[in-house]
Amino acid sequence: MMVHSRLSELFAENFTTLGELGASVCAWHDGQEIVSLAGGYKDRQHEQAWDENTMVLFWSATKGLAAACLLHACQEHHIAPATPVAEVWPEFAQAGKERVTIAQMLSHQAGLAALATPAPVMDHEAVVAALGRLRARVAARRRARLSSAHVWLPRG
Template identity: 40%
Template sequence: MSPQVPQVHGHCDARFSSVRTAFEENFRERGELGAAVAVVRDGETVVDLWGGWADAAGTRPWERETLVNVWSTSKGPTALCAHILADRGLLDLDAPVAAYWPEFAAAGKESVLVRHLLSHRAGLSGLREPHSLEQLCDWELTVARLAAQE
């Protein structure tokens, strides 16, 4: 990592200056390597910031279009959708997952409840066998591997 604090690039509307301040602090005070943040409000981009490095060696600057994996971003919307379904009586949080996905009951998972999945308490930390990005994009394969996982 570069010993210098990386420069932050981009635009930040004055109304959101605290976002820029917090973003810069991540580099200065928390050792952030590289990052970007964008905020759209009422269809207007009010924050579009990036900075740091796209590699651990600090040789490739983080650019506006640098791509990264965002694995955990679906957790919030998934929980929201599940709770809306539960509120409407369409999903029982106390039901076994297998009530909705019978194949999931394989390998000792028959008593895992929907609420266990939503709270990350089902004991499924990831797939045991290597799973490439291409395979991850194969819905049938990924679902089958998740169902078979102990």
Template identity: 40%
Template structure:
């Protein structure tokens, strides 16, 4: 094995061999640095894999207990909550965001739909003015700035990952 070749370790139930193959392909074909994946079915762990490197220099192997941030893991549950509300008839995905958040209509955003927020197509992938991590954690400040800002592009025309704004946008709705 080459000195900096990623190794995948852990357990994978044979029924989920395709998961292991896809995970390994991330390192082999897509230049993944380091990652872990776990899958539980009916309370039983059927996939628990980790591999690659915990540092950009590829000097520290990714271990079973390597700590990572969980930034984007909250997007799935946030979207799920919005879809549950839609399923219950409490949220219309085709309604303008301003229906639920009137201040949001400022700066040319009156036609942005709830579905644009959920699909990263709202043109609000970042804030225009400097915004620290501490400020990002200030819900009122962040949502006020998002409501007041002009979109980076015409909403619905392109996609751009709303890495730091997704939770505030969907959450405020």
């Protein structure tokens, strides 16, 4: 297939010309896989090849989808965005966060910037516990001065 061949060439250029370390991409159309590419390396030493099963974290790329999913869940369960997070996740109320709303979390106005204690990001329970203990750097407000990145990890 000519399109697949050209996509493969462009994908390979990411590693040979553009300095990309490793990547994979898969696209489906009408229930059919139309392209699946993987290449490069998992490590800077070029010792571990990147394959279609390489797991990665990607942060900002998921924000829109995560917000849409959360808002859909709020609609389905009749939870207003103005609802305090602690009403649906009681452990979140620790460290002065009892009044932080779902809307403030979604709009980066909760005053949360980073975990105070490191947690392995692939360990759901450890991250949930660390987020529960997290203290806001600034008080939650309509317009936060501290732009932050945080995650929403519903229980169950």
